Amino acid sequence: MISSRIDSFRSVAKNFKVVFLDSYGVLKNHKGLIDGVAETISFLRGEGIVFRVLTNDASRSQEQQVEVFDRLGLKDLDVEEVITSGMLAKQFLSHKIKDGKIAYLGTENSADYILQSGLKHIAVRDIDLENIEDISAFVFLDDEGFDWNYDIDTTVNFLRRKTVPVIVANSDKYYPVNKNDVSVATGGIAKLCESMLSKKFIHFGKPDTQMFNYAYEHINRDKQQYDKDDILMVGDTLSTDILGGNKFGLKTMLVLSGNTRSDNAELWINSSGIIPDYICDSILK
Template sequence: MEIQPFLPLAEKFRAVFLDSYGVLKNYKGLIDGVQDTIAKLREKGIAIRILTNDASRSQEQQIASFAKQGLHGFETYEVITSGMMAKHFLQHKITEGKIAYLGTENSAHYILQSGLEHIAVKDVDLNNVKDISAFVFLDDEGFDWNTEINKTVNLLRRKNIPIIVANSDKLYPVSKNDVAVATGGIARLVESMLNKKFIHFGKPDTQMFTYSYNRLKQRLGPFTKKEILMVGDNLNTDILGGNKFGIKTTLVLSGNTSEENAQQQINASGIIPDFICRSIID
């Protein structure tokens, strides 16, 4: 397993797609040195886009969160979130009825701004679901795990409606050694129980990559996929997504994947990054 320094590698590309958690920040906060790396990429004229599976914050909230931690200078067009992609889908596809959701009111307020009423699953009357037109998995917080996942299962058994997963992540780190179940993990469980196919947004699905690529060409003119590098810490989302989209990928060992188990995970998953770096600050 060859580990390369990041900046000399990144300088070979015109655009760099960066995951957020595990690349720019971790459970402690912003990774020391990230600010300098971002500044050096900008000095080289390399376009930067943040591709995150976070569905709990708007682009503006993401940028404010970065700034609060000391990472300044991002514009809204540089941040692409899975919540944003889910929002676009709902705005164009769901035109009537109520949208039920599992998650926090903050993310519901941001994502479900389609002009339709949204309702937390805890407030749904299972005996009267005729006006529920879609269901969205938003966050792993904001609900009672003991009751509302069961209620979600029963709602989706009773009503055949579009089911949207705004964050595909199955797990996320909460400390150096521990993880927590993320929205995508809950959704996958319910999906397998009901034997239904949900609509997933975020990496590794290609909608976010396609959107980012098309907007990049709109702003900067002709662009090829060969000129883009995807950087992430997760084989199953960042690297698989980049591989599926047909761009070069770099696995960093500063988040979900550690240097000790990286090769084992690559061998076990069959997901092969083009490059490996310890972090974007090395």
């Protein structure tokens, strides 16, 4: 299988009934909304193409995601058009964890959103390792909102002492902060802890199938209108967007406007074995 290098996203997109779009690196970057994205969304609407934004950002609710896009200049995005890993983690916690406290690593904002299960939650910095009997789950939320040295040490020591369900609300290992550099994301911290503890956590977000299942069922909630052959998954990261789309049986497009750059795309594809169906510079034309 060889990827097709194309000049126009729109020429491919119009052959599909549905487009799943990653957020960071496809619609926006460290500078804000990528120029031309609003026009592309208008094109999809005008062609009658259903779209969903699938993001591993667990720090904001769907409503907050829409508000951010509105401030950046992408207007009239509907709440139901955004699907986040945070909302899936929230659903899991509300159904599975019925008593005790939920400990979390991340910001209070994301904790207030995701941990609305009726249970109390406690930040890692407030954990007393000598008094952990009432903690019944642990959640990796954000890469911000905590002391990287003290709180990650506390996380590791807590998980060494007590076996509880551990949820990773954002599977991204890193994210771009400028054209050349990246920063460690929540998934990277969780992977480090998994390796140290020889444990497996429960991951939400791409490339795991829960998000794709949810999005697929959501677009077919009224009746079975769309098959997997009708859907194009567009993302900037091979290990999350493209791998997840491939595993779910969708056609995939790698764009070079985020994590993957034009000068290393072929190398990364060859070394990873993760092959998109299409490669395009961006979704802007």
